[in-house]
Amino acid sequence: MAAEPESTATETSAPPDEGAPTAGPDPVRPKARGALVAGVLALVVGLALLVAALLLPLVVYPRVAVLPDDPGGPATSTARGATLLVPDRTSPIGLKEVRGLQLTSTTVMKPGPRPDDGDSVVWEMTTTTTAAGIGPLGPPVAERVSIDRRTGETTNCCDDRIGTSLKESESRPVQRQGYFAWPFDVQKRDYPFWDGTIGRTWPMAYVREERRDGFDTYVFEAKVPRQKTGVAQLPGALFGRPEPVVQAESWYTRTTTSWIEPSTGAPIASRDQRTQGYTFAGRTVTAFAATMESGKMTDSRRDEVRTGARWLPWARGRAAYVLVPLGLVFLAVGVVLLRRRAVARRISAAQS
Numbered sequence: 617m618a619a620e621p622e623s624t625a626t627e628t629s630a631p632p633d634e635g636a637p638t639a640g641p642d643p644v645r646p647k648a649r650g651a652l653v654a655g656v657l658a659l660v661v662g663l664a665l666l667v668a669a670l671l672l673p674l675v676v677y678p679r680v681a682v683l684p685d686d687p688g689g690p691a692t693s694t695a696r697g698a699t700l701l702v703p704d705r706t707s708p709i710g711l712k713e714v715r716g717l718q719l720t721s722t723t724v725m726k727p728g729p730r731p732d733d734g735d736s737v738v739w740e741m742t743t744t745t746t747a748a749g750i751g752p753l754g755p756p757v758a759e760r761v762s763i764d765r766r767t768g769e770t771t772n773c774c775d776d777r778i779g780t781s782l783k784e785s786e787s788r789p790v791q792r793q794g795y796f797a798w799p800f801d802v803q804k805r806d807y808p809f810w811d812g813t814i815g816r817t818w819p820m821a822y823v824r825e826e827r828r829d830g831f832d833t834y835v836f837e838a839k840v841p842r843q844k845t846g847v848a849q850l851p852g853a854l855f856g857r858p859e860p861v862v863q864a865e866s867w868y869t870r871t872t873t874s875w876i877e878p879s880t881g882a883p884i885a886s887r888d889q890r891t892q893g894y895t896f897a898g899r900t901v902t903a904f905a906a907t908m909e910s911g912k913m914t915d916s917r918r919d920e921v922r923t924g925a926r927w928l929p930w931a932r933g934r935a936a937y938v939l940v941p942l943g944l945v946f947l948a949v950g951v952v953l954l955r956r957r958a959v960a961r962r963i964s965a966a967q968s
Contacts, residue, residue, distance in 0.1 A: 655953030662946030669939035677931040681800040683765040687739045688917070689725035691910070693888070694718065698906035702750060709853045718748040719906055728760050729774055736762045736771045740782060755780040758787065759812075761796050768797035768881065770810060778812065793817050798874075798881035801932060802834055813868050814843050826875065829913070831884050831925065833875040840870040848894060855896040864896040866903075879932075880924040886910040 698719045704712035721743060728738030744756045758781045762774040770776075770792040779787025794808035794817035808817035820836040827833070846866045852859035868891070875885040892904040913921070 651953045651956050655950045658946045658950030658953060662943045662950060665939045665943030665946060669936040669943065672931045672935050673933050677928070678766070680931065681766065681928060683737050683763060683768065683797060685727045685737055687725040689723060691723045691725070693721045693908040693910045695906040695908045698747070699902055699904070700747060700753070701901065701903040709851050711851070711854060713902065717750070719745060719908065721745040721908055731762065731774050733773070735764060736773050737765045738762045738774045758782050761792065763796050768795050768799040770794065770796050798876055798883065800879070800881045800928065802876050802878040802881050804834060807836065809838065811840065813845060814840065820874065828875040828884050831877045831921070833884050834878050836874045836876060838872045842867050842869045850894060854901055855899045857897060862896050864894040866892070866894055868892045877921055877925050879928045880921055882921040882924070884913070
């Protein structure tokens, strides 16, 4: 019998095992993308905080910590128990000393001519003082003063004058020195303030801290000892002398106390103890003696000072103590997140 031919089996590929794992999306990629977004965002926030820490004291604070063009007002102070030498037609001397008077001093303030440089402000002020039962104590005192808008020091830039009015025929030019207004960020040191009566500066010395009218204040005091201010022709009988007229020495002494909110430089209260008189042949006559106390601030002014006292220290530098560390933390977080993303990408590339 013939042998049966060998049958050849046809090779076929086995069907895929349904239970075997199949290739899918890489789970590392979404995490890496999220780390990228979070890292970049953290870097942006950190840089923004550091920039803000620089801009607040270098740009924002110098623009907001300036004296206003309009000084506001009016400002009023009063005194009780004052002593005055006043005209008296019934007296053979023509003068008499009156005690126990109530005085009111009112200063009306307004903006002056706008300076060309922009670094100064110009204020014009007119002060009148009246005594109850007597009336005005002489003509008003009008002043024009130019002040550095950032430091409070006088600049004498804009026809500074003093007189009974600001007309050239009724006033004279004046060159002031030192401070006329308190600066922002007041320090515990002496400040030389201008005293118009003696025509020069006198130091306002730091004394203490004190809570006054709801504000934390620095207290400053200027004590001007007796100063000769000129001579005056007065009846000799005023000094017990037989001469009809004598030339008496006029003098002045003053103690000024100011309560200052240090961040804004705003005066919260003031007290002005002033004595003026005449001396001849060893005898002294008091012409003016009073202690003037400033009036209360208006509600709007109080709110303005309170807002400045709260926020100006942060703009000046306090915010940097918060913004810089916080910015560095955000930068560090951003760097860590971006490094983690780079590591995750390398691991993903090695596994593929």
